[in-house]
Amino acid sequence: xxxxxxxxxxxxxxxxxxxxxxxxxxxxxxxxxxxxxxxxxxxxxxxxxxxxxxxxxxxxxxxxxxxxxxxxxxxxxxxxxxxxxxxxxxxxxxxxxxxxxxxxxxxxxxxxxxxxxxxxxxxxxxxxxxxxxxxxxxxxxxxxxxxxxxxxxxxxxxxxxxxxxxxxxxxxxxxxxxxxxxxxxxxxxxxxxxxxxxxxxxxxxxxxxxxxxxxxxxxxxxxxxxxxxxxxxxxxxxxxxxxxxxxxxxxxxxxxxxxxxxxxxxxxxxxxxxxxxxxxxxxxxxxxxxxxxxxxxxxxxxxxxxxxxxxxxxxxxxxxxxxxxxxxxxxxxxxxxxxxxxxxxxxxxxxxxxxxxxxxxxxxxxxxxxxxxxxxxxxxxxxxxxxxxxxxxx
Numbered sequence: 001x002x003x004x005x006x007x008x009x010x011x012x013x014x015x016x017x018x019x020x021x022x023x024x025x026x027x028x029x030x031x032x033x034x035x036x037x038x039x040x041x042x043x044x045x046x047x048x049x050x051x052x053x054x055x056x057x058x059x060x061x062x063x064x065x066x067x068x069x070x071x072x073x074x075x076x077x078x079x080x081x082x083x084x085x086x087x088x089x090x091x092x093x094x095x096x097x098x099x100x101x102x103x104x105x106x107x108x109x110x111x112x113x114x115x116x117x118x119x120x121x122x123x124x125x126x127x128x129x130x131x132x133x134x135x136x137x138x139x140x141x142x143x144x145x146x147x148x149x150x151x152x153x154x155x156x157x158x159x160x161x162x163x164x165x166x167x168x169x170x171x172x173x174x175x176x177x178x179x180x181x182x183x184x185x186x187x188x189x190x191x192x193x194x195x196x197x198x199x200x201x202x203x204x205x206x207x208x209x210x211x212x213x214x215x216x217x218x219x220x221x222x223x224x225x226x227x228x229x230x231x232x233x234x235x236x237x238x239x240x241x242x243x244x245x246x247x248x249x250x251x252x253x254x255x256x257x258x259x260x261x262x263x264x265x266x267x268x269x270x271x272x273x274x275x276x277x278x279x280x281x282x283x284x285x286x287x288x289x290x291x292x293x294x295x296x297x298x299x300x301x302x303x304x305x306x307x308x309x310x311x312x313x314x315x316x317x318x319x320x321x322x323x324x325x326x327x328x329x330x331x332x333x334x335x336x337x338x339x340x341x342x343x344x345x346x347x348x349x350x351x352x353x354x355x356x357x358x359x360x361x362x363x364x365x366x367x368x369x370x371x372x373x374x375x376x377x378x379x380x381x382x383x384x385x386x387x388x389x390x391x392x393x394x
Contacts, residue, residue: 017193018392021111021184028107034100041093048082051075070252080239088236091229098222105218108386111184112377115392118180119194120370125173127366128166131359135163138352196393200369203376204318206391207311215303216384223296230289234282241278246271307382314375321368328361 025031053075058068077085142156182188246269253263337351380386 014187014190015193016181016185016190018115018197019390021115021192022108022390022392024184025104025107025111028104031100031104031107034096034103038093038096038100041089041096046089048077048085050077050082052077068254070254072250072252074248076245076248078239078243078245081236081243084232084236084239088229088232091225091232095222095225095229098218098225102218102222105381105384105387109377109381112381112386112392113374114180114184115192116370116373116377118177118184118192119197119392120366120373121173121176121180122192122194124363124366124370125170125177127359127363128170128173131356131363132163132166132170134352134355134359135159135166138349138356139163141349141352198392198394200318200321200372202394203372204315207314207376207379210379210383210385211308211311213383215300215307215382217303217382218384220296220300220303220384223292223299227289227292227296230285230292234285234289237278237282237285241275241282242273244270244273303382307379310375310379310382314372314379317368317372317375321365321372324361324365324368328358328365331358331361 051074053073055071055073055075057071057073060068138159139156142152142159145152146156178188181190181192184190184192249267249269251263251265251267253265331354335350335354337354377386377391380391385391
């Protein structure tokens, strides 16, 4: 009992769920880096100060170093310019946040695909091991026939070749399982809990539900954030062009020997709201903004078309799976295998052949279902739904 309890505890420690693996995408390295950048941008909180520059100027009068003209000039940043600059900084943080969401979303997708590959390899491996047992039985049957003087070397050779080929495929799937679980958990001995894995019927219901939905892919959000950033840059250029006050100035003149030797004055500089270079920059930003908007619309259309394509392929494969399942049922009902087992060795060989063909049909079904899972995840990915919940469990 102690050994059984200890074994249960160890096994439970090695069992991982799909939720644990998918949620680990939140700790993706690229997404975490973008999060740190966004946090630093908020903490820095870059703003334009009211006072932009202080300049001190002096010059002599009539080449006399005792007659000096002093100027203290203050260059100012306008209120609209400061507000527009602050808005631009906020949009840059929004772009970083959008990039973080996109990086995290792709991490989700990679983990979903790895889970699907693991599940498909595990289910396929179980059928391959059953098929391997059938080939071993056939080989033993042919060897017994050869010992009794009824050798069939061609059939034995083919059975051995099929067994050897199957053993290679089994080894490939075992390597896939070991590699995937190590990459996902860091533990080669971990076991994935697939007891609540979503069925093909559940996948079909989800595909039908999201078929006409609008895409919320994070790439669209990043494009929208970049468009907002371009708008903020454009507003900043307009605010700078419209700024009227250029500087404020205090002037002091020292003229020794004259009745009014000390002269103080206050001045200001004003700018006519016209700047050719800024208008050219505004036109460039308008072009970039238009191009970004068109690219966003093109991406939205492309995502919608690709999603529809993935859903069509899913349902196309579903019809093939249904047809293969029907073939399995028809073949099962057509032959009386119990009666054949009670007959001679020919009957046993026929039963083994039937088992082999049925298992090969089921392997085809597993291959089709793996493709359907890939199309299912692709449709969810293109629609922007992957981060909503665990789509691989019921």
